[in-house]
Amino acid sequence: MAFQEYYPDDYSHCYGCGRLNDQGHQLKSYWDGDEGVCRILPRSHYSGGMKDILYGGLIASLMDCHGAGTAAAAKARDLGIEMKPGAMPRFVTASLKVDYHSPTPVGKEVELRAKVVDIKGRKVSVSVTLATDGTVHAQGELLMIQLREE
Numbered sequence: 001m002a003f004q005e006y007y008p009d010d011y012s013h014c015y016g017c018g019r020l021n022d023q024g025h026q027l028k029s030y031w032d033g034d035e036g037v038c039r040i041l042p043r044s045h046y047s048g049g050m051k052d053i054l055y056g057g058l059i060a061s062l063m064d065c066h067g068a069g070t071a072a073a074a075k076a077r078d079l080g081i082e083m084k085p086g087a088m089p090r091f092v093t094a095s096l097k098v099d100y101h102s103p104t105p106v107g108k109e110v111e112l113r114a115k116v117v118d119i120k121g122r123k124v125s126v127s128v129t130l131a132t133d134g135t136v137h138a139q140g141e142l143l144m145i146q147l148r149e150e
Contacts, residue, residue: 002028003036003069006076006088016065027062029069029114036070036114038062047106054104062112063128063140064093070114071124071144078119091124091144104130104137122146 004017004027012020017027029038040062048055068091075081075089104110110132117125128140 001083002030003073003088004028006083006085007072007090008086008088011090014065016061017069025062025065027065027069029066029073029112031073032113034115036066036073036112038066038069038112038114039109040112041109042106044106050103052106054106054110056098056100059100059104059130059138060096060098060140062110063098063130063138063142064096066112067096067114067126067128067140067142068093068144070116070128071126071142071146074116074119074126075124075146090147092147094123094143094145096140096142098138098140100138102135102137105132108132117141122148 012018015024018024027038029036046055046058071091072089112130114126114128117127122145124144126142129136130138
């Protein structure tokens, strides 16, 4: 199952990764060794200033959701939490920095790869790359914060 399928129902309405948001992207992230990986084929209406180039805000959004999922899965691993629906720790973004290296073409599958840089208490630092056909078009650095359970 994807990381996002373990989120509690009340945390599954995100436009980017919410499995309960029929209008959203419903991103799905999985472990590939120690990296979180996610693949998506963005539709052509997500173009930026030029019709064949992906909108930069979408790139940031994809990194944000994939980074949050990877942070949650890494924290669950770190705590030894059994992966089952509703048990995934919940994270929000404290900061997101994106460096755009080259235009990302529309109509090609995008691969996001996330590596956990550091886990300190409720803070998880994640590095994410976005690529098509092996070419990295953008790199992001995220600081994710685990929500306190009420």
